[in-house]
C-alpha cells in the first residue's frame with residue numbers, strides 16, 4: 279500500500295501536537311517534518327527516529343502539507359515554497375486569521391482550513407474545518423483528522439469566533455484554573471496543595487460531562503440552595519463574570535479578524 283505523505287512545517291506548540299498525535303496511527307503515513315530550529319529538530323529526531331526531518335522544505339510532490347507556523351511568517355514562506363509544491367498536494371492550514379481565499383491567491387491547490395487545539399496531541403481534539411473542494415480528497419478528513427479528534431464542517435465566516443472559542447479554548451480554562459490556584463493559596467493553602475485540588479477537579483470533569491447534561495444542569499447539580507457554591511456563583515454574577523468572559527472572547531475574535539486584515543495588506 280502506498281503511504282500518504284504528511285509534511286508538517288513548524289515544530290512549535292501545534293506542529294509538535296500534530297506530530298505526537300500521529301504517533302498512534304502512523305502506519306499508513308510517511309511523515310516529514312520541517313523546522314528551522316536545529317535544537318528542536320534534534321529532540322524529535324531522538325524521540326521519533328522513524329520520521330524524516332529537514333530544516334528547509336524542498337520538493338513536496340504528494341500528500342498533505344500542514345502549515346504550523348505563525349501567521350506573520352506565512353506570506354514570506356509561501357514566496358519561498360510555492361514553486362516547490364505540486365498541484366496535487368493538499369494544503370492544510372490551522373493558521374489563525376489566514377483565509378482560504380488568501381491562500382488560494384498564493385497557491386492554486388486544494389485547501390482545507392482547520393482550527394484545532396492542542397488536544398490533538400492525545401487524539402482528543404475537536405477540529406472545525408472549512409474547505410474549497412467538494413469530496414474528501416485523500417480521505418484526509420475521514421482517515422487523518424478523525425484520528426486526531428472529532429471533526430465538523432463550518433462556514434468559514436465563523437472561523438474568527440471558532441478560533442477564539444476553540445483554538446484558544448484551553449487557555450481560558452488554564453487561566454481560570456490559575457486564578458483558582460491563586461485564590462486557594464491566598465486563603466491559606468500552600469501553592470502545591472491548591473494546585474493539587476484544582477488539578478484533581480480538571481481531571482474529573484470529563485466524567486461529569488459524559489453524563490450528557492448541559493452546563494446549566496451540571497451547575498445545578500453542584501450547588502444547593504443557600505450553600506457555598508451558590509454564594510460563590512452569586513459573587514461571580516455580581517462581579518459581571520458573564521461580561522468579563524464575553525469581552526475576552528470578543529477581543530480574541532476581533533484579533534483574529536485583524537490578523538486576517540494584516541495578512542491581506544502585507
Ligand SMILES: NC(=O)c1ccc[n+]([C@@H]2O[C@H](COP(=O)([O-])OP(=O)(O)OC[C@H]3O[C@@H](n4cnc5c(N)ncnc54)[C@H](OP(=O)(O)O)[C@@H]3O)[C@@H](O)[C@H]2O)c1
Pocket residue numbers: 287288289290291292293312313314315318333334345346347348349351355372373374393394395396445446
Ligand atoms: N498553539 C495553538 O494552540 C494553536 C491552535 C490553533 C492554531 N494555531 C496556529 O498554528 C500556528 C502555529 O502556532 P504555534 O503556537 O505552534 O506557533 P510556534 O510555537 O511559534 O511554532 C511555529 C514554529 O514554526 C517554526 N518555523 C517558522 N518558520 C519556519 C519555516 N520557514 N520552516 C520551518 N519551520 C518554521 C518556528 O521556528 P522559530 O521559533 O525558530 O521561528 C516555530 O518552531 C499559528 O499560525 C497559530 O495561529 C495554534
